[in-house]
Amino acid sequence: MPIEIPKDKWPGSVRQVVLGATAAEGGTRTSKVVVGGETCMPFMHFEGAIPNRPVVALEIRDRRPDDWSPLLVKTWENVIDDPAAWAKAAEEVGADAIQLTLSLTDSAGQPMSPETAVATVKAVLQASGLPLIVFGPGQSEVDNLLLVAVAEATKGERLALGICEDKNYRTIVATAMANDHVITARSPMDVNLAKQLNILISDMGLPLDRVIMDPTTGALGYGIEYGYSVMERLRLAALQGDAMTQLPMLVTPGYEAWKTKESKVGEGVPESWGDWLQRAINWETMTAIALLEAGANILVLRHPESLKQVEAAIQDLMTAPDMVSV
Amino acid sequence: MKEFTVRFDLGDKAVQVPSGTLLSEAAQLAGIDVNQPCGGQGRCGRCAVQILDGTVRRRSTLRLTTEDVALGYALACQTVVEGDVDVHVPAQEKIERRLTTDLTVAEVRVPSDYLFSADQSIRRVKLNLSEPNMDDQTDDLSRLLTALRQQVGLAPVTVSLATLRKLGGILREGQWEVTALLDTGTEVGEDLQPARLIDLLPGLVADIEPIWGAAIDIGTTTVTVWLVDLVSGQVRAQASEYNGQISRGEDVISRIVYAGKNSGDEELRQLVLATINSLIERVSQRAGEQAQDLSGRTVKAVVAGNSTMIHLLLGIPAASIRLSPFITAVNQPPLLTAQEVGIDIHPEATVDCLPGIASYVGADITAGVHASGMDLSEKITLFMDVGTNGEIVLGSEEWLVACACSAGPAFEGAGVANGMRATRGAIEEVWINNNDLEPNYRVIGGAKPAGICGSGLISLLAEMFITGIIDKAGNFNLHLETPRIREGAQGPEYVLAWKDETQTGKDIAITRVDVDNLLRTKGAIYAGYNVLAESVGVSMEMIEQMLIGGSFGKYINIEKAIQIGLLPDLPWDHFQFLGNTSVRGAYYALLDRKSRERITEIASKMTYIELSADNRFYDAFMSALFLPHTDLSKFPSVNGMFAG
């Protein structure tokens, strides 16, 4: 029976955003990451173009984290006190980019100084040639203080800077503009809030091809369905031609999955939860895969095994199946 | 339990109360009126009093600053007595007694086809009764009823005991010539009520003598009465006044809560009756006759109002209106008499409460729809009545859907730090200079400003947005060079008037919190009519006219209302402001039986849509919490302004 396959012809497409600048472009990165550019829903090769594959970044910290699952600490034990070594290790296990989160305080409990933050970022840049995403600790004033210093000290590297939120976006956007960086715009799991933040940023004059949006998601079992649907809706809106949603999406399944009890706790939990390490890796992997299907362009993970599985899935999904001719 | 003395203003007003008594209760005992616009919920901060000496415990200090508390201020409704106390009651915000509407009688045209003898349910008939004699010993009532049947064809007719008591006297005083006033029946719901004798007057009253009727609109905030000559159909006097219940809660929810406490329901009933009766007295005087005679000769009243107001007026428990699944006790009350209801007109006068359709879409809306004429129009019409609650009706002659959204009182000046009602001293329009960010404003009555009213807030919000003082999300831009933008106690704010220019001697500023409040209010209204339209598959572009009712409509500047995304970006000629449509609908129903039937029909065909059960509302609301809207393509004219 001949079938006429219904193809969606979308008027819009996702903007292409470049992370990292090589020497030729005024930076020192040995590779760049290009995300976005698709003209169809995730992996619908038969009806549109997907010029760039989704990428996986690994999260590292500027110092030994206080609240990570012991499983993760064990995995990275050899490098966990040295962000530069950690970055190198992340590159070695196959990450496409590094995501460095700065801490509120240093290991002595003192407030993180801009000088220390800059030194850390520079060490990481030196150790790995991958594009770098830098997040502040998540408190407006500290974020502004640290990120401005980092942005100025790394002018031209085309880092992605976060966290830019609706109550605190002006300073970070201004410094990204002045120093040729990209920003990640985070909004709390709502289509409208995501779009509103993009409008505010665009109103400041930052071109939208220098913005990545982080619509925020929950982990599997902890609200993933909201983030999942928000992402699908954002992507549909982008393809329908809504300019303010046509940005690549960055999500942090590593952060989300590894803060759940399922991943953090090994003892005193129900037997039906199964093996701790396998469960934790599955939790992160499945959270990431679900978000990948919903349109994620950059997935920030924490465990090398999850990274391996997600990279393999991306490779499979990026191969256009021959069963349907375009 | 221990008793303590609470003394007010160091005077002789002191009361003994048990430990743990609220200061507001003590004040009431002492006969001191402490204003409680939020109904004693600790939300509005208007009942602040100053503790001069003694021990109290503050359950909540919401809306008081740390300095206020240090100075001894406490919320009367949230503070309990734990020792002897001396309290100072500061001068309360005086409730202005008259609204601007009251000063200017709006032109009301009598419907051109109105014919008293054909349209009016009230009839005045002159009867010649045969005098009784020894051969005709028929009783007085039968004699009257026979005459009514034979001479004017009315039967059956019901007669009250009060009328029976004076029947014999009047027949004889008039020497068997009498004039009867009857209500010949109004179709209420599905039943035609039988004719009812309201009054009997001795002798034959001239046809040109007026017969009076009253159209009454009970708003949550404002009560309006029109006095109408039913013979000519003319409105002879109008008056409005704040609903006396305001001091017991500003919104319907607060009122319902208040009614549920002790004898709050009876107190509220008396308060609104007092308001209605004082208005009746006022319109009677204005109509120029001896007041008592006239109110005594007012034989019909039609009442419109939201469902809560009607319940409270009739003393019917309103609690279930507030509670999910939001059920009224009655949508269409039966015909009542003035005596039963407690309105000071002719005791036998008919009181006809118009039908509502749901807890939050009441008779004010069915009356408003009728007044707007949308139910007879081929055009797809959106009608909204914006008060503390926003009610929205969409449809045409074919179908009607309605919803209600809780807009909040921000556009009435409440819930905003320097908000006030649209009375003398209120800033009603604002312009801000694009270059130096200095404002210009116009004040009602040309006085020194005391605050900002709804229209002023809409215009201020639009101006701050256009000049970049706030961004599209309402965040203040603290990087701008002007002393008017500063960090206040509640976060960033913009000073509209410095203290030396104001009545109060304090700066008039608008804060980040106020901006959020206004965004929520306009967002709820915008989301309300959009979701309503979407739920029946109508897009904004399909709407051919937009009618706006409520006192809100009088002041609003369309351009600014579009700029902030309150009204949709339609051509300006699509909008029409109708003022108080509720009382106008009541007036039509008072005059004309056909109108009354139409309102019944409107109520029966209007479909109520509950927005709180609809997730789309939340989504639409979130997207409307932005200036003008998250979807910029919905406001091309505003976008164009920025592009230009």
Added chain:
Amino acid sequence: MALSGIQIYKLLPQTNCKECGFPTCLAFAMKLAAKQVELSACPYVTEESIALLAESSAPPIRLVSLKSDGYETKAGNEVVLFRHEKTFYNKPGLFVKVVDTESPEAIKAKISAADRYVVNYVGIELTVDGFAIEAASGDPEKFSAAVKLAREASKRPLILVSRDPSIISAGLKALEAGESALIHGADKSNWEVMAALAQEHKAALAVISTDLETSADLTEKIRGKGVEDLAIDPDTTGLGAMLTFNTIARRMALKKNFKPLGFPIIVFPKDLVAATQAISKYAGFVVIDDFKPDEVYPLLVLRQNIYTDPQKPIQVQPGVYEINNPNSEAPVLVTTNFSITYFSVANEVEGSGLPAWLMVCDAEGMSVLTAWAAGKFDAERIAKSVKGSDLASKVSPKRVVLPGHVAVLSGELEEELPGWDVRVGPREAVDIPKFLKEAL
């Protein structure tokens, strides 16, 4: 295609007679559009309208139900491509596969363990739905024995996996009376016999093909034989191929009302990643090779999440939540179980770094003000929640903090909770850290 409320309204009598139980014909029409009432509730609708409405309301994807003693697993009846457009209705059945070449002990042990498996997720008990028995032996007797073993170990519905009709026939005969299994399955060469078997045993039948045209051909032919309960298998191990097949099949059914593909999809994912995709993207039955709790648990949770109705208010489990390791001196903060309310309060408290007990009251998923207005969040309910917990023995001083929006409840709550110090907190969550630092 589904009709809108207004379109349906035009087919109704428009008399607003109220006999259907709704105040107006339009209200009834909107309920019909939302599939929340039956048209038969209207006594006056014309035959013509009934016919028109019946066509528009037929499900584009057939509901297929596998039944066994006391169990039922349903798939199909879906109406949208993206869950936010309405909701996904029938959670895909999760089946664990056993192979008839394994030892009887191994088969029994695997099935028993999976059959017993229960995991609690937010108060819901999740289990697997059934088992797939694969005939790797090629021997009808062995297969029949395996089916019998499965039936001894579990009463849950079964999927019988073989392309050989004689083997399937043996398996079907081993089933208990009255149950409906799924045969997997039919292909170009065996469909006719398989269809006859399905009809004889009232079983559902899966068609297997990597291309959609063959699948559609097969379902049409089998339907011609009178078998209506079908499923389709994309027969691929690739993620990309599965996603494309499933998406097109669902789109054809929903957008083109193309009946030959309007059936639930059955997937045999090669690994956990493929199973994840199958659950998110349109599978109606998912058959996994291994039974491992560390995989089954997250799969069941994902299925629960993806099939949550996005139209319903999002609720969190009522109860006491500990934030930042509260000790006895930490205050008890009260809020409602609307998830957005909960998340904003919990986030602010967490961000403050200060310890607190967060008492989440059951307010039917409404926010503080809405719940209060609707009478679902009052002093009595709050007191009940507090008393129902063991907080009284855990904290000293006993301080309970109300949201500022319901300051009005403080008096009543004091009466309901003697011995507790009732405080009024801020109205907005953002002010909580300041309140915790300064006012407590």
